[in-house]
Amino acid sequence: MTTQTIGLTTTKAPFIESAQAAGQTFIHQPYELYSDENQETWRQLYARIFPRWERYAHPKFMEGVANLALPADRIPRLEDINKFLSPLSGFVSRAVAGYVPAYVFFDCLRNRQFPTTITIRDRATLDYLPEPDIFHDVAGHVPMHTDRRFSDVLVRFGEVARFAAQRAQSMQGDRHTQLLRLESNIRAMARFFWFTIEFGLMRFGKELKVYGSGLLSSYSEIQHCLESDQVQRFPLQLEWVVNQYFEINHFQELLFIVDSFDHLFALVDQLEDWLAQGRLDNVSGGEPVINETDLNSFLQADLTQ
Numbered sequence: 001m002t003t004q005t006i007g008l009t010t011t012k013a014p015f016i017e018s019a020q021a022a023g024q025t026f027i028h029q030p031y032e033l034y035s036d037e038n039q040e041t042w043r044q045l046y047a048r049i050f051p052r053w054e055r056y057a058h059p060k061f062m063e064g065v066a067n068l069a070l071p072a073d074r075i076p077r078l079e080d081i082n083k084f085l086s087p088l089s090g091f092v093s094r095a096v097a098g099y100v101p102a103y104v105f106f107d108c109l110r111n112r113q114f115p116t117t118i119t120i121r122d123r124a125t126l127d128y129l130p131e132p133d134i135f136h137d138v139a140g141h142v143p144m145h146t147d148r149r150f151s152d153v154l155v156r157f158g159e160v161a162r163f164a165a166q167r168a169q170s171m172q173g174d175r176h177t178q179l180l181r182l183e184s185n186i187r188a189m190a191r192f193f194w195f196t197i198e199f200g201l202m203r204f205g206k207e208l209k210v211y212g213s214g215l216l217s218s219y220s221e222i223q224h225c226l227e228s229d230q231v232q233r234f235p236l237q238l239e240w241v242v243n244q245y246f247e248i249n250h251f252q253e254l255l256f257i258v259d260s261f262d263h264l265f266a267l268v269d270q271l272e273d274w275l276a277q278g279r280l281d282n283v284s285g286g287e288p289v290i291n292e293t294d295l296n297s298f299l300q301a302d303l304t305q
């Protein structure tokens with residue numbers, strides 16, 4: 001088998017499997033391993049979605065696409081992306097081998113690093129895959145990271161996660177109660193992240209625009225989220241978002257609108273206040289499920305750094 005046929009296809013990449021087996025989280029992007037089919041998948045995804053970005057995406061996202069010189073004809077090299085990105089906001093994309101435990105992910109954001117998947121979806125699943133891939137991460141997320149104010153929101157979110165870890169590690173009393181509180185805190189943060197950074201809508205004059213990366217990387221959903229009467233769109237209320245379950249395997253039927261990036265930043269501040277006041281200690285159950293690895297990532301976080 002040649003490298004041309006092995007490729008870096010999501011869930012089918014031996015390079016990723018060996019990195020995971022070796023316990024590596026951060027890796028490099030072995031660009032030569034992308035197959036011709038992988039490159040063709042990027043070209044198709046990009047060509048299909050670009051006109052929809054022009055119509056539905058927030059203008060700051062389009063500025064980001066231009067400022068990154070995001071290539072239409074080939075999978076981007078992260079080092080090229082970072083050359084454009086880093087002077088604009090201090091952010092860099094850092095290649096990862098797959099799932100990153102919750103605290104590690106948020107703490108990367110605090111340090112202006114974005115854990116970035118390097119595999120690309122199979123040609124057979126252009127429309128939907130549950131795992132992130134490089135199209136979701138680099139074409140969906142990274143253009144927004146060029147905006148200083150948006151990047152500050154991510155950093156602030158990382159600070160909230162750090163505060164949650166400090167709070168969990170210093171909690172006294174019954175271990176079971178401590179774990180339930182932490183689980184609730186992480187669930188609240190994950191929901192906030194989902195309904196803003198991943199699936200957020202923003203006012204722009206009299207229109208609504210998309211700034212959430214889950215929408216920006218989906219050819220079908222970017223249109224559906226703004227045009228379908230099946231979707232409920234409400235001004236973001238923190239008490240609702242932190243108690244609202246979400247499911248990842250279908251189009252979102254409920255989305256939340258913020259007024260501006262400043263508004264979003266203020267909401268993250270409020271999230272931290274609520275955490276400090278114990279208002280996130282018992283949010284409603286349900287999705288997402290917080291696994292033991294995520295809990296331990298907070299409990300065992302090294303807070304001296």
Ligand SMILES: [Fe+2]
Binds near residue numbers: 132136141198214
């Ligand atoms: Fe994402």
